[in-house]
Amino acid sequence: MTVVHENLEATDAKMSARDVSVFYGDKKAIDEVSIEIPTKYVTAFIGPSGCGKSTFLRTLNRMNDTIPSARVEGEITLDGEDIYRSKMDVVQLRARVGMVFQKPNPFPKSIYENIAYGPKIHGLAEGKDELDAIVERSLKRAGLWEEVKDRLQDSGTALSGGQQQRLCIARAIAVDPEVILMDEPCSALDPIATAKIEELIAELNGRYAIVIVTHSMQQAARVSQRTAFFHLGKMVEYGRTSDIFTNPLEQRTQDYITGRYG
Amino acid sequence: MSPTILLLLALGLGLAGWLAARARAWTLRRESADGRLSSLPTYHAWYVALWIVLPLLAFVALWSAIAPGLISQAVLSSPAAADLPAFGFQRQTILNEARAVATGAAPAVFNPQARDLVEPFRDALSYYNTIGIVVTLLIAFLAGTWAFLRLKPDFAARTRVERIVMAILLAASLVAILTTIGILASLIFETVRFFGMVSPIDFLFGTHWGPDPMANPDNPDASRYGAIPLFWGTLFIGAIIAMIVAIPLGLMSAIYLTQYANPRVRSWVKPALEILAGVPTVVYGYFAALTIAPAIRDLAIDLGASNPSSESALAAGLVMGVMIIPFVSSMADDSIAAVPQSMRDGSLAMGATTNETIRRVLVPAALPGIVAGVMLAISRAIGETMIVVMAASTAANLSGNPLESMTTVTVQIVAMLTGEGSFDHPATLSAFALGFVLFMVTLGLNFVALRVVKRYREAYE
16 A cells, blocks of 8 residues: 655645556556646656556556557546546647657657647647747747757757757647656766756746656656655655655665665 | 589589598597597588589589580581581571480481581580590599598688688579679670660650561661650559559558557458469459450540550559559558657657657658658569550550550560561660660669668668
8 A cells, every 4th residue: 555645735636546557468567556746846756667657657648548458447637537538538638748758759850840740730829930939939948949949940860869858848848738747758868968857847847747757766856846656566655755765654665765676 | 414413423422522531530530639629520521522512513514614615616627517507597506406416305407417517516525525524523533632631630620611601602692693794794785786776866765666577677767766655654654553553552551550450450461462462463464454454445435535445554554553552561561660669659649649640750750661662663563564565555655645555665575575586686686775774774763762771771770
């Protein structure tokens, strides 16, 4: 059973999961996880490899739908609406809950087209001027504008790894999501690029509800206000980041953060 | 020397060398100080055996290339050959006849001149055969002995065998390349002969095609050798009509198979498509000539054409398009599947539908591969013969109307070579010039397509 710290002040939950289990075929990858994702904070999911944190993250915008054998039980809500109900428009859901992946995956198009992709398919911009404005705003928010403003027509794949990842964040921001899910966004980046992404997360905090999966405990400690520790498909402990790292209530959490395994 | 005997000889000598070398290696091993050789005895055995068999076969190949020339020379210098006709073609016929009788392939001769040559032929044959056998044996013996004498306890037979095997493999791969070069050389040779009679300008830019195999070969009417209508027919049927059918259908089936079909459907549909690629083109030819062409003629009548051709470009092109679908489909399938899953995820996570993802991300990313597949398909379509021979006509026609009959380069090659024309006639030689043009075009298409594919592969690695 999950240990939830009692000193958490009540916040409005952007998303909440109740008793969520995920199966791959017969294998249970996630076992009855319940959690509230606050609007104003960065929430970090930590845990050893294969603990299910990425799997759980992908249930939040139904990216698991692309895996034929995956099945989700339980209830996940976004602003109180069940996102797994049959009437839910997955396309709309993913526009509201954006995602950034482990490996930067810009489309093999120009920088401009990478950002404009989402606004175009969702019809967010009327005319070229509006689209230009969205592209500029998104790149500025992602801290990439100064570096690329003179070469918007260059291919997105020609950027460095860290720039590509910020381009992907800008791409996600461009459709004005409410939640941004980040699946180990820095694992393919060098320390300097990682620092930039972490800065960016701090700047985006408050404007979007952010959930970040990370392998690095230092990163979780640096960027998040809430931390959930996953182990073997279960959520072991959830609380303020400072409490989880300084005063964990569970032995397994203690063992993990002190580096005894994982 | 008959091939069977030669083969047995080579095997026998090789086996003898193998056994002798192995025995020698065992002896060396027993006598060596530490009871070890640098290579196992079997490697010594193989080393000697290969040194016997390979020089033997190499000499036999060389000998069979030069012996016929030597034999003819000997026969021609005999007194009986003095009054042979000087003209190359008749002379060759007589010689061939004499040879057939001398080797026992034919019972008797018809030409009295050939009869006198049988005896000299027999003599020359047996003389050179004896020389051949003696030299063959000598070479095998010398090479084998040389190899045998090299066997020592510290002789690295293992690495030597490795090197010989590599050389054999290299030779095997060279065969295909050398054959291609040989084909090209013979094409060029005949093409140059043709261009000596008809100027390349008339050939490449003339708009009237109608070679007359009965006309005087010494003074060909160059205005009848304009190949533009053939090039146009080939392009129209193979690169336009066929591609209008094959590109959309192939691309759509590839998209369906990679993106929508569940594994069970895919496991049925994909092999079925591949069967389409395995159907002999003759069968497509029947289908085009007997089913599609009449249907199109009826359609043309319904549309108000007064006297439509029963052999339309449309019929050949449509069926060729169907034939090409598997090529386009499998190349497109490969290149769409090669687009990383992360691209697809990235697009879906932006809230794009599967369809939008395919149109805006997957197909653009896979485009180089798809283009290369289409180019390979075109090169295959314009080189295709059977369907157009059966369904298109032989009438050269420079027209944009798909219901009219048209002819292609391949059809004309067949038509020019299967007539009764002599090989010195420009009408026959024009087939080589056409073949040369076709070869260069398909070579160019394949080259560019492979380059595109290669660059594209590098982009994702």
